[in-house]
Amino acid sequence: MLLYTKRVMSKSTLIVVFFALLLMAVATNQVSAHATLESTTPAQNSVVSHPQQIELHYNEPVNTKYSSITIFDDKGKSLGEFKPTNSGTNQTLTFDVGQLDNGTHKVSWHTTSADGHEIQDEFEFSINKKTTSNIDVTPPFYETSNFWFGLFRFITEGSLIVLMGSFLVNSVAKRYQLPTYLAFFSYKPISWILSAMAFITAIIYIMTLSPELVSNIMALDMTALLQAPFLLAMIAIIVLLLLFTLNEMMTIWYIAISLIIIVTLSMSGHVWAQSFPLWSIILRSIHLLGMALWLGGMVYLVWLATTKQLQDIVKVKRFFFKLNLGAVIALVISGVLMAIDETSLAAIWSSVTTWSSLFYVKIIGTILMITLGGYQSFRALTNLQKVNKKVLYCEIIIGIMLVLAGIIMSQIQIPS
Template sequence: MGVMTAAHRRRFARLAATAGLLVTVVALLLVPAGPASAHAVLSSSSPAASTVVPAAPAEVVLTFSETVRKVPDRIRVIAPDGSRADQGEPTFAGSVVNIPVDTGRGNGTYLVTYRVISADSHPVSGAFTYSVGAPSEPPVDSGDDGRANPVVGTAVKVAKFVGYAGLLLVIGPALVLALLWPRRLSRRGPARLAWTGLGLVALATVATVLLQVPYTNGGGLFDVTGEGLSLVLGSAFGAAHLVRLGLLAAVALLLRPLLAGPVGRTDLVILGVLAVGALVTWPLSGHPAASPAPAVSVLVDTVHLGGMAVWLGGLVMLAVFLLRRADERELGAILPIWSRWAALAVSALLLAGTVQALIEVATPAALVNTAYGRLVLAKIGLFVLVIAVAAYSRHLVRTRVAASRPAPVRRAIWAELTITAIVLGVSATLVQTTPARSVATDVAAADSGYFNTTATSSLYSMQIEVSPARRGNNSVHLYAYTLDNQPLPVVEWQVTVALPAAGIEAIQVPLLPLTDNHATGEISLPAAGDWELRVTARTTEIDQATVTATVPVR
């Protein structure tokens, strides 16, 4: 076998990197698509929280704002005597979770605890009570307190920070070595920095996947089980991180010749495509992929992340290497080009960050009323400060001070890096925080009205819920049960609402069946008053009955 030449090694690296990219694209195409959602919150329940129902329900129904996934044995119904009242496994249908309940546990207060996973990979947990017949002392769920382990939560944020830091440490050296590095200078130092950055990204990716297991289950730092890891790797979150690892391996093959010396345009193009593919895996495993406009959010978050990596990575290269090693002539050529790059990267950061904030925050009030909004404000304040320092650096470049006296610009760059390190920490916390738009729909946080009643006919018992029972848009949920309180399949639903006192005739409510005995619909109620709601449910080809309820709307 002959010795492989440098040209052969480069050709092999290109082919291997291209193959890695193709495998990644195929993997992305094979990942099952799911409905868009983000940081789901409990929007309603049946029975409703803190209500008293006349008879024990055969099931508890949880309706979340978005699609959720199961966490094994983390949904429980505790009877008044402290025993488990839930029977069998709960069923998941999009945003609706049905929990079978033993109806023979007697009267008193029941506790419902839940822990599920939203589409953006974050666990959602909570608890509420309802009472049968009359309230009693609430029971305690000794199996799970529903709270995330604080050590695990902190470790996840640290892993996110390390990943961001590694990203800028690999992109900065690669970009500067490819386009700005003087030929006379050694590449050894930047190459070590780039390999360190690539290693940090890979380490953070693996750590994030492993930490997702206890983060999901609510366990301790080392509570990583085979079943839990399998569930994580089988999710969109796990797929995005596996794709990232594959792309990092492909990047490493092309990065080696670049760090050793100048490479051709083809290698740079392939390397750029691989880098963009790896960047996309960050938004695909977080809030952006589950936003109301996922395509826009993923795009702007990728631009935001790329702009950050180019800007900060380039600053590191300037501060650590170029301002120390390059001579005045070289700096005079390099700094104006870098200044234009930095301006473009900062503009991309501002534009992408603004669009993403508008999507995730939703309302001006949420900027100050939610933790997510306050973190966004903190990030904006720090960003304004770092922009001011960057403007000073740009002034030095334009006046040619930096080339002849690099010390002032070096101090300005270190100031930029110090502030932006704090920004990265805020960003690592931000991606683990419930978006403000989701907090606004949380029934535990919202001060909204609620109507709940049970109407009985000769065929069935119908539980009727209207939320928020106020003027404007309202959600209607209907649950059909047999007269002995078992779920009753409904063949056809028909619902109308009317306000005779205001001369408003019957309005048809469009319904969407969620399960055999549960349907939901949205209706706009334009005026306050006592609305008449009529429900007709057909249970067989010939059996149907109509019930009515008066809904007070404020």
């Protein structure tokens, strides 16, 4: 049996190493770019006379193959979809739109940035005269694939963070000779469920991409695949979760899989938009590890309290103090460095955007978690000799909200 286990571990290790190297190779081959629309011709809300072309000017070159615009009249009726006249990668996209009628028009555009994110927005202009102030062509949120992608991504990634954190915390607790629920907790069915969730999330993600990009991905075009790092990350996570279900492996095997899953999750956001993706991956991995340990610790503490396993208060307090301290240090330092890496503190402070607002929410949430964690360690466990369940549940809720905020931030425009 030992020989079989070593043989399986050897083969499985090669698979894990292969996927790790594959993802790192993607990191080193990505171009640093996160496209933002700087200006348009005609300009936003301008009144012009019969333009024959529409131009979009970005701060970085974008792929014309995966770009298009749709024009609507002042009644919200679509006048058709238009592709750029130029090819390759260009910083300016030009669209021949022919003769448009007088009145206000809305232009809905989308393109794919180098970090694989589909970016889109809209603007209005008028020909000869303005006939309306706002053309609403936005469908209900529940009809958009982006909404469902965000929802499933939150559930999948949040569950993975909690699951991996729980396993790591239990592994550390075992070394402290504290009670663990590994013997009562079956990871295999949960891993299968999360594999299915990751697969569904990947499918919904594909639905958010342009038809041209999807077609090239299905044809296994490497250039197109590199435009969709989130898809590669989900494929890797599915494989890693399946490897996580292998029986009778050494403990270090499952710990390694947990850590690699966290690293893989770090590759599904804005890291490819940075000048040094590998550095960004390291920062985000540390950040996610800190969050995983914190949430895993909360789940462990809930289990201790509900099963009345909380007997050696001194040992539990010492364990959680070290665990929370390490998680806080990882979260705070990596969070600050991530903000500096992705943008600048001046840009965050000077611009009021959804991203910057969520950044402040994460700061406030982290401070609240630290405060509640301190109360739990120094008040409840020390003086009252018990776990304050209300405080504990508040910590878990705040942690989940921070995960949600982080996922939303990874899908939207970063202030620059």
